[in-house]
Amino acid sequence: MATAQSRSAARMMIAPAVFVLLVWMLVPLCMTLYFSFAEYLPMRGDKPFDPWIGFDNYRSFLTSSSFMSSLFTTLWMVGGILLITITGGVLMALLLDRPMFGQGIVRILVIAPFFVMPTVSALVWKNMFFNVDNGLFSYGYKFFGLQPYDFLSQSPLLSIIIIVAWQWLPFATLILLTAVQSLDSEQLEASEMDGAPALSRFRFIILPHLSRAITVVILIQTIFLLSIFAEIFVTTNGAFGTRTLTYLVYQRVLESQNIGLGSAGGIVAVILANIIAIFLMRIVGKNLDN
Amino acid sequence: MARAIPTRQKIMWTALAWAFGLLMFFPIMWTFLTSFKTEAAAIADPPVWLFFDWSLENYATVQERSNYPKALMNSIIIAVGSTLLGILIAVPAAWAMAFVPGKRTKDVLLWMLSTKMLPAVGVLYPLVLLAKYFDVMDSRILLIVVLMLINLPIIVWMLYTYFREIPGEILEAARMDGASLTSEILYVLTPMALPGIASTILLSIILAWNEAFWTILLTTVDAAPLTKFIASFSAPEGLFYAKLSAASILAIAPILVMGWFSQKQLVRGLTFGAVK
Numbered sequence: 001m002a003t004a005q006s007r008s009a010a011r012m013m014i015a016p017a018v019f020v021l022l023v024w025m026l027v028p029l030c031m032t033l034y035f036s037f038a039e040y041l042p043m044r045g046d047k048p049f050d051p052w053i054g055f056d057n058y059r060s061f062l063t064s065s066s067f068m069s070s071l072f073t074t075l076w077m078v079g080g081i082l083l084i085t086i087t088g089g090v091l092m093a094l095l096l097d098r099p100m101f102g103q104g105i106v107r108i109l110v111i112a113p114f115f116v117m118p119t120v121s122a123l124v125w126k127n128m129f130f131n132v133d134n135g136l137f138s139y140g141y142k143f144f145g146l147q148p149y150d151f152l153s154q155s156p157l158l159s160i161i162i163i164v165a166w167q168w169l170p171f172a173t174l175i176l177l178t179a180v181q182s183l184d185s186e187q188l189e190a191s192e193m194d195g196a197p198a199l200s201r202f203r204f205i206i207l208p209h210l211s212r213a214i215t216v217v218i219l220i221q222t223i224f225l226l227s228i229f230a231e232i233f234v235t236t237n238g239a240f241g242t243r244t245l246t247y248l249v250y251q252r253v254l255e256s257q258n259i260g261l262g263s264a265g266g267i268v269a270v271i272l273a274n275i276i277a278i279f280l281m282r283i284v285g286k287n288l289d290n
Numbered sequence: 291m292a293r294a295i296p297t298r299q300k301i302m303w304t305a306l307a308w309a310f311g312l313l314m315f316f317p318i319m320w321t322f323l324t325s326f327k328t329e330a331a332a333i334a335d336p337p338v339w340l341f342f343d344w345s346l347e348n349y350a351t352v353q354e355r356s357n358y359p360k361a362l363m364n365s366i367i368i369a370v371g372s373t374l375l376g377i378l379i380a381v382p383a384a385w386a387m388a389f390v391p392g393k394r395t396k397d398v399l400l401w402m403l404s405t406k407m408l409p410a411v412g413v414l415y416p417l418v419l420l421a422k423y424f425d426v427m428d429s430r431i432l433l434i435v436v437l438m439l440i441n442l443p444i445i446v447w448m449l450y451t452y453f454r455e456i457p458g459e460i461l462e463a464a465r466m467d468g469a470s471l472t473s474e475i476l477y478v479l480t481p482m483a484l485p486g487i488a489s490t491i492l493l494s495i496i497l498a499w500n501e502a503f504w505t506i507l508l509t510t511v512d513a514a515p516l517t518k519f520i521a522s523f524s525a526p527e528g529l530f531y532a533k534l535s536a537a538s539i540l541a542i543a544p545i546l547v548m549g550w551f552s553q554k555q556l557v558r559g560l561t562f563g564a565v566k
Contacts, residue, residue, distance in 0.1 A: 009471060010390035013382035017446055018398065020379065024439040025405045028413035028420070035415065092310060098303040108550050109311035112318055115549030117500040119520040120538045124321050126524075128531060134333040136320065143336070166317065171556075175565050178557050216564045227409050230502035230517065234524040249411040254507070259415050266412040277407035284562045285400055 029270070032263045040259035057264035061252075067265070069241070070248040077161060077244055078225045082218055084165040089172025089217065090210065093180045094202075096173070107177075114170040118230035125163045126152060126235050156240040163231050168224075172217050179213035180206070212283075219280040226273055245269050318542075325349070325535035332531035348536035357511075358537065361519035365541075367430050368505070368515050369498040372437035373491055376445045379438075381487070384449035385479065389461060399450065403562055406443040410503045421508060430513045433505060437498045445494050448559045452486025453479075489555040492548055499545050516541040 138148035253262030
């Protein structure tokens with residue numbers, strides 16, 4: 001029973017959160033937008049700042065070959081990680097849902113990688129597994145009499161995909177497992193009684209039930225994966241075709257200090273992320289109603 | 291109709307699940323084992339698994355590295371500080387949205403979540419510029435504020451979902467009895483909301499502890515937390531696997547334990563309630 005008084009009190013209570021988030025969102029974003037139309041080279045002595053050069057930054061950012069390649073790298077990276085985590089996550093969730101001994105412990109083991117900080121997992125994989133001289137994988141190759149494979153310089157993109165997929169597979173598993181467990185077991189048992197083979201049970205009952213959870217996992221992961229940074233930072237530093245859009249913008253802004261160009265790239269990244277965010281928001285919004 | 295599950299099948303699933311579980315956990319296990327080895331044993335060919343001279347030396351060495359204790363302190367202060375600040379701002383907001391919902395509540399909530407979708411690189415330079423302008427570059431307070439703002443939408447969201455489960459009738463009864471807004475929050479709501487707040491704090495600390503974009507780019511030395519400290523190992527100096535392992539285990543152990551306790555909250559917090 002909300003009175004006018006409690007309404008205004010409520011508004012006062014929400015205000016701080018809304019205010020700080022509004023400032024957080026608007027001030028830096030407007031500055032980026034402003035810089036994206038400027039020529040801004042703080043490291044150059046002669047003419048470091050020209051507040052208006054029109055769409056030149058956007059033109060040169062969007063037409064540069066590094067933008068196109070970074071876009072493809074981003075697509076491959078996000079796509080590869082999604083493929084591994086969704087496929088693996090569905091299988092793992094179904095597996096963990098089976099009757100077994102020590103289910104709780106297995107769950108803990110599977111989830112653990114998600115809590116490892118990105119710099120740790122990237123460095124552990126880089127040195128202790130991928131390293132061509134002393135990595136564990138190299139011993140494996142040597143054990144079978146094969147030439148050790150230098151993962152990070154021969155397949156750098158795949159290496160990063162493996163590292164990040166290892167971190168996010170637990171997330172997909174956990175959420176899909178939650179969805180699997182809410183499945184109506186009577187329906188499954190009935191179809192089993194009717195003699196439906198396992199594959200068609202999966203195709204016609206389990207998969208449709210999971211479709212919403214899968215969509216959510218895809219959207220949330222995409223938003224986080226678009227801004228992968230630390231894993232690239234400590235492994236390849238953006239070299240060998242592992243420069244994603246996020247990393248390209250970071251390099252333009254902080255390494256080459258071309259603020260105008262980097263800001264235009266930043267705005268492009270914001271727009272791309274927003275397209276995905278709209279879909280996610282729609283699903284979340286629908287869920288709020290019921 | 292419940293059926294007895296054949297033991298043989300159960301054993302088969304157990305074996306398969308444990309195999310996958312151990313496979314996923316293996317990199318952490320291997321890091322753990324390596325952290326007790328000598329540097330020579332860490333790169334022994336063939337690899338040594340369990341039978342080596344276990345020693346705590348690496349942990350001592352890492353502790354002595356002058357910047358480790360500082361990085362640990364920074365991590366703790368930044369993670370806890372940003373979480374508490376976030377809770378302070380989020381609790382009233384979530385309370386109001388859960389118990390005095392208006393026409394706009396849903397929009398406000400969704401808008402808050404949408405700020406989480408903003409790619410960090412989009413605001414990277416302005417933030418560096420502002421930090422320099424206010425002379426807070428490489429300071430803990432800067433990271434506390436930035437990480438609070440990053441996690442605030444999730445904190446508000448989680449608290450909101452918890453608060454909504456508290457029956458409104460209880461609050462109305464308290465109001466009928468003449469409880470003021472303050473005492474209503476303090477004596478009625480808080481005890482019921484504590485478990486939810488605790489879970490939220492846990493998740494927020496985990497997220498802040500592992501955040502590795504702003505913590506790397508906005509710090510150099512003074513405020514550098516463990517994420518940055520570990521990143522400094524990317525330029526190896528001689529034999530360092532065992533030391534890297536020890537430092538890694540020290541950095542992830544507390545969060546791993548907290549994470550295991552908050553599995554369920556993770557689903558709630560990171561899917562924004564879209565999966566139940």
